[in-house]
Amino acid sequence: MLELPQITAPEKKPETDIGSYFVANYPPFSVWTRDHVPAAIEALDGPPRPNVPLGLYLHIPFCRKRCKFCYFRVYTDKNASDVDVYCDALAREIETYSKRPALAGRQFEFVYFGGGTPSFLSEKQLLRLIERINQHWRWDAAREVTFECEPGTLKKHKLEAIKEIGVTRLSLGVEHFDDEILEHNGRAHHSPEIFQAYDWAREIGFPQINIDLIAGMVGETDEKWEMAVAKALAMQPDSLTIYQMEMPHNTVLSRDSKTSGEPVPIADWPTKRRWVDYAFQQFEAQGYIVSSAYTLVKPSQRSAFVYRDSLWHGADMIGTGVASFSHFAGVHFQNVDGWEEYIDLCRSGELPINRALPATAHQLLIRELILQLKTGRLDAGYFRKKFQVEILDEFADAFRSLVNDNYATIAGDDIRLTRAGLLVVDPLLPRFFESEHRDIRYT
Numbered sequence: 001m002l003e004l005p006q007i008t009a010p011e012k013k014p015e016t017d018i019g020s021y022f023v024a025n026y027p028p029f030s031v032w033t034r035d036h037v038p039a040a041i042e043a044l045d046g047p048p049r050p051n052v053p054l055g056l057y058l059h060i061p062f063c064r065k066r067c068k069f070c071y072f073r074v075y076t077d078k079n080a081s082d083v084d085v086y087c088d089a090l091a092r093e094i095e096t097y098s099k100r101p102a103l104a105g106r107q108f109e110f111v112y113f114g115g116g117t118p119s120f121l122s123e124k125q126l127l128r129l130i131e132r133i134n135q136h137w138r139w140d141a142a143r144e145v146t147f148e149c150e151p152g153t154l155k156k157h158k159l160e161a162i163k164e165i166g167v168t169r170l171s172l173g174v175e176h177f178d179d180e181i182l183e184h185n186g187r188a189h190h191s192p193e194i195f196q197a198y199d200w201a202r203e204i205g206f207p208q209i210n211i212d213l214i215a216g217m218v219g220e221t222d223e224k225w226e227m228a229v230a231k232a233l234a235m236q237p238d239s240l241t242i243y244q245m246e247m248p249h250n251t252v253l254s255r256d257s258k259t260s261g262e263p264v265p266i267a268d269w270p271t272k273r274r275w276v277d278y279a280f281q282q283f284e285a286q287g288y289i290v291s292s293a294y295t296l297v298k299p300s301q302r303s304a305f306v307y308r309d310s311l312w313h314g315a316d317m318i319g320t321g322v323a324s325f326s327h328f329a330g331v332h333f334q335n336v337d338g339w340e341e342y343i344d345l346c347r348s349g350e351l352p353i354n355r356a357l358p359a360t361a362h363q364l365l366i367r368e369l370i371l372q373l374k375t376g377r378l379d380a381g382y383f384r385k386k387f388q389v390e391i392l393d394e395f396a397d398a399f400r401s402l403v404n405d406n407y408a409t410i411a412g413d414d415i416r417l418t419r420a421g422l423l424v425v426d427p428l429l430p431r432f433f434e435s436e437h438r439d440i441r442y443t
């Protein structure tokens with residue numbers, strides 16, 4: 001295993017404590033409120049913004065089992081008729097959006113089926129859902145349609161149906177190849193299902209296949225991680241995503257830890273960074289390129305990630321489904337997270353929005369800056385042109401601290417994170433937050 005250079009640690013202590021680590025948006029979710037929902041409605045009723053890319057996210061909140069580290073809104077106890085009820089509500093929600101003035105006539109540039117487990121849907125349920133959505137909106141012109149899959153839910157004919165609905169980027173939630181680790185962490189699949197699903201997906205000819213791994217699952221060791229990286233590399237995916245295991249409050253593991261008084265049984269942050277760094281180096285040695293703190297891609301046109309890059313550059317995105325997040329015309333909003341409430345609101349033709357926040361121009365600038373910093377590189381010229389702000393002056397203290405800690409280098413407009421900086425990027429981002437958002441709860 002390779003050693004990381006000695007660098008100041010950004011967190012107060014190395015252990016993986018219970019709490020959020022990953023920074024997905026700005027301002028923090030904890031300051032979004034119900035009082036601001038009218039701002040979201042107003043944005044949706046405003047004039048169309050035809051030059052801003054638009055995306056659609058569909059949340060499919062079903063899983064076969066709840067992973068012990070999962071913190072998403074998912075259901076493991078719903079039967080086929082519940083799934084039908086949900087898909088009907090989701091189609092109704094999308095229909096309601098299609099009629100809002102700001103969305104009328106706009107095409108989706110990207111579509112993302114996430115979860116949960118979108119591949120939990122049967123072939124019939126999936127095709128029926130798409131048929132209903134297509135009565136109001138089509139995504140023929142989308143540059144990318146991503147579909148997340150759990151390997152154990154796939155059969156060849158289901159993958160064929162997924163391809164048929166226009167999916168261009170299939171994302172396989174592998175997480176690990178060691179069956180003991182998969183079981184210990186409550187994953188529903190085993191390693192043979194990964195290889196079978198991957199072979200089918202390749203035969204069917206998806207333009208891009210991504211596989212996800214997690215560094216730091218319960219039971220992880222240097223040897224097992226090296227084996228996982230070797231197996232992932234042998235599959236030669238078009239892209240590989242690796243997350244460092246975090247432990248938010250609402251997971252089975254964090255609840256167990258609170259009850260027992262024992263720490264959560266996962267590796268500390270320096271170890272997880274070392275594992276990710278090892279994977280990065282192994283993949284780079286075979287020609288892959290690190291495209292963000294979490295992603296490696298084969299250098300080809302098939303490895304673009306339109307969803308991520310669009311969001312990180314301020315695109316509009318309508319998030320549909322229970323508890324989904326949206327960003328539209330500068331307003332953040334999130335749907336209700338209760339099953340009944342979500343279904344009832346969609347059926348009545350109302351948008352199921354629960355909380356929102358209209359971001360200021362300065363907050364939108366920070367949002368793009370911190371999200372783009374996750375790619376390991378910022379172009380000050382981009383921000384000058386889009387926001388008329390000199391970011392190296394506006395955030396001089398934050399950039400100086402990154403350089404002093406050996407997390408970044410700056411040459412003219414070109415700001416780059418060092419490898420050590422990239423591996424710790426999330427805890428570095430609050431340095432750019434407005435002061436009232438720095439020490440508050442994030443979610």
Ligand code: SF4
Nearest residue numbers: 063066067070115116
């Ligand atoms: S498959 Fe994903 S969404 Fe489902 S329980 Fe596991 S981590 Fe959560």
